[in-house]
Amino acid sequence: MKILVTGGAGYVGSHCVRGLCDADHEVVVYDDLRAGHREAVDKRATLVEAGLADLPVLEKTVKGAGFEAVMHFAASLDVGESVKHPLDYYENNMVNTVRLLRVMEQHQITKFVFSSTCAIYGIPESVPITEVMSQSPINPYGHTKLAMEWAMRDSAVGWGLGCCALRYFNAAGAASDGTLGEDHDPELHLIPIVLQVALGQREKVRIYGVDYPTHDGTCVRDYTHVEDLASAHLLAIESQQTGCFRCFNVGTGVGSTVKDILEAAREVTGHPIPAKPAPRRPGDPPELYADPTEIMSKLGWKPKYTDIRQTVRTAWQWHQAHPHGFQSE
Ligand code: UDP
Numbered sequence: 001m002k003i004l005v006t007g008g009a010g011y012v013g014s015h016c017v018r019g020l021c022d023a024d025h026e027v028v029v030y031d032d033l034r035a036g037h038r039e040a041v042d043k044r045a046t047l048v049e050a051g052l053a054d055l056p057v058l059e060k061t062v063k064g065a066g067f068e069a070v071m072h073f074a075a076s077l078d079v080g081e082s083v084k085h086p087l088d089y090y091e092n093n094m095v096n097t098v099r100l101l102r103v104m105e106q107h108q109i110t111k112f113v114f115s116s117t118c119a120i121y122g123i124p125e126s127v128p129i130t131e132v133m134s135q136s137p138i139n140p141y142g143h144t145k146l147a148m149e150w151a152m153r154d155s156a157v158g159w160g161l162g163c164c165a166l167r168y169f170n171a172a173g174a175a176s177d178g179t180l181g182e183d184h185d186p187e188l189h190l191i192p193i194v195l196q197v198a199l200g201q202r203e204k205v206r207i208y209g210v211d212y213p214t215h216d217g218t219c220v221r222d223y224t225h226v227e228d229l230a231s232a233h234l235l236a237i238e239s240q241q242t243g244c245f246r247c248f249n250v251g252t253g254v255g256s257t258v259k260d261i262l263e264a265a266r267e268v269t270g271h272p273i274p275a276k277p278a279p280r281r282p283g284d285p286p287e288l289y290a291d292p293t294e295i296m297s298k299l300g301w302k303p304k305y306t307d308i309r310q311t312v313r314t315a316w317q318w319h320q321a322h323p324h325g326f327q328s329e
Contacts, residue, residue: 001025001026001068001069001111001237001238002025002026002028002065002066002067002068002069003020003025003026003027003028003067003068003069003070003071003237004028004030004061004062004067004069004070004071004109005017005020005027005028005029005030005045005070005071005073006030006031006052006070006071006072006073006074006100007030007031007036007072007073007074007075007115008027008029008030008031008036008041008045008047008071008073009029009031009033009036009037009038009040009041009047010031010035010036010037010040010073010074011040011171011181011182011183011184011226012073012115012168012171012226012229012230013029013031013036013071013073013074014036014037014040014041014042014180015175015180015226015227015229015230016071016073016229016230016233016234017029017041017042017045018042018175018180018230019227019230019231019233019234020045020071020233020234020237021042021044021045023234023238027042027044027045027046028045028046028047028048028061028065028067029041029045029046029047029048030048030050030052030058030061030074031047031048031049031074032049032050032051032054032074033049034051035184037183037325037326038326039326040180040183040326048061051074051096052074052096052097052099052100053095053096053099055099055103058099058100058103059103062103062104062107062109063107067107067109068109068111069109069111069112069113069237069240070100070104070109070111070112070113071112071113071233071237072097072100072112072113072114072115073115074092074096075092075093075097075115075144075145076088076089076092076093076141077141078141078188079119079139079141079142079283080188080281080282080283082139082140082141082144083139083140083282083283086140089140089141089144090140090144093141093144093145093148094144094147094148097114097148097151098148098151101151101152101155101161104161105155105159105161110160110161110162110242110243111162111163111237111240111242112152112161112162112163112164112240113163113164113166113233113236113237113240114148114149114152114163114164114165114166115166115168116145116146116148116149116165116166116167116168116247117141117142117145117167117168118167118168118169118222118249118251118288118290119137119138119139119141119142119145120135120137120142120145120146120149120167121133121134121135121136121137121288122135122136122137122138122142122285123138123285123286124285124287124288127220127255127287127288127289128251128253128289128290128291129249129251129288129289129290129291130249130291130293130294131167131247131248131249131294138283138285139283148165149165149245149247152165152245153245156243156244156245160242160243161242161243161245162240162241162242162243162244163240163244163245163246164236164237164240164245164246164247164248165245165246165247165248166229166232166233166236166247166248166250167247167248167249167250167290168224168229168250168251169221169222169223169224169249169250169251169252169288169289169290170189170190170221170222170223170224170288171224171226171229172189172191172223172224172225172226172311172312172315173191173223173225173226173227173305173311173312173314173315174226174314174315174317174318174319175226175227175314175318176227176314178314178317178318178321180318181314181315181318181319181322181325182226182315182318183322183325183326185325190205190221190258190261191223191261191265191311191312191315192315192319193205194261194262194265194273195265195269195312195315195316195319196319197271197273197274197275198265198269198271198273198316198319199319199320199323201323203274204274204275204276205262205273205274205275205276206275206276206277206278207258207259207262207275207276207277207278208258208278208279208280208281208284209277209278209279209280209281209284210277211280212280212286212287213286214257214286214287215257216257216259216260217259218257218258218259219257219258219284219285219286219287219288220255220256220257220286220287220288220289221255221256221288221289222251222252222253222254222255222256222288222289222290223252223256223261223308223311224250224251224252224290224303224305225303225304225305225310225311225314227304227305228250228252228301228303228304228305229250231301231304232248232250232295232299232301235299235300235301236248236299239299246298248292248294248295248298248299248301249290249291249292249294249295250290250292250295250301251289251290251292252289252290252292252303252305252306253289253290253291253292254289254306254308255287255288255289256308260308261308261312262275264308264309264312265312265316267309268309268312268313268316269316
């Protein structure tokens with residue numbers, strides 16, 4: 001299949017592009033490289049360096065090119081920033097996605113896989129989270145992602161779009177061969193921060209909240225290996241029919257606390273990784289982990305990484321070899 005991958009130079013996108021190329025799909029990456037990295041783009045894919053707001057380039061890329069499908073990763077994803085600058089999020093995550101869908105409608109590209117998020121559930125009524133639980137996001141980031149799921153549902157009915165929203169939990173880890181990994185600036189995610197302490201690049205980990213109603217007082221998340229996320233995308237796109245909307249939680253079903261991550265990282269790195277309690281981060285739900293039954297039964301997806309230590313080990317391999325991200329090369 002010929003597939004356009006927006007945000008294919010980013011963390012999850014680049015791992016998916018590699019998976020698509022391995023499966024012999026023809027991939028065009030569309031990325032403005034503001035957050036993505038040229039070095040992360042698989043050599044077998046073609047890179048178009050542009051943003052979705054650049055409609056003439058988007059149209060030129062798509063017109064007559066014979067794309068069958070689009071995978072859409074390009075988005076802004078910092079929850080805290082989305083609270084401070086909501087319109088940037090509505091602009092990038094909604095306006096640009098609508099633009100992309102419109103171009104797809106015009107050119108009759110009817111298969112679409114979308115990076116959604118467990119943030120659409122807000123503070124869930126219970127865990128593990130199933131797809132039918134109530135969806136009431138608590139920040140602009142989650143609002144924009146949920147709104148785009150609605151645009152997808154409506155497009156399925158209105159013009160025959162075949163689409164799948166993959167609701168990620170916490171993407172984690174790095175390619176098992178150590179050549180692709182997480183490189184955000186600034187880095188906000190727990191596992192890379194913990195490993196930066198192990199590398200001596202930061203002094204301590206700040207644990208945001210130690211009084212949550214969880215077994216050790218710290219937040220629970222479902223850390224899902226990025227290669228397992230990539231395999232979910234491959235299964236979703238290859239099974240996608242036109243004229244329907246599907247949504248799946250993509251998580252391991254296993255929750256780990258912040259302290260569990262610290263312990264795993266101490267074991268993997270052999271470093272003491274000092275940590276200190278810090279105030280709760282606003283908007284952090286105490287516990288988020290997936291019930292992955294739907295994606296397992298409907299797509300046959302099965303995560304390869306279910307032990308958090310294995311996931312942390314792949315991230316450690318990446319961070320050691322690339323202490324300054326892709327710029328280390
Ligand atoms: N966290 C933390 N210290 C940090 C970064 C994150 O305690 O320096 C916690 C955060 O409060 C959350 C978990 O680690 O409970 C995962 O946070 P991350 O930002 O990686 O992902 P999120 O769950 O926000 O998408």
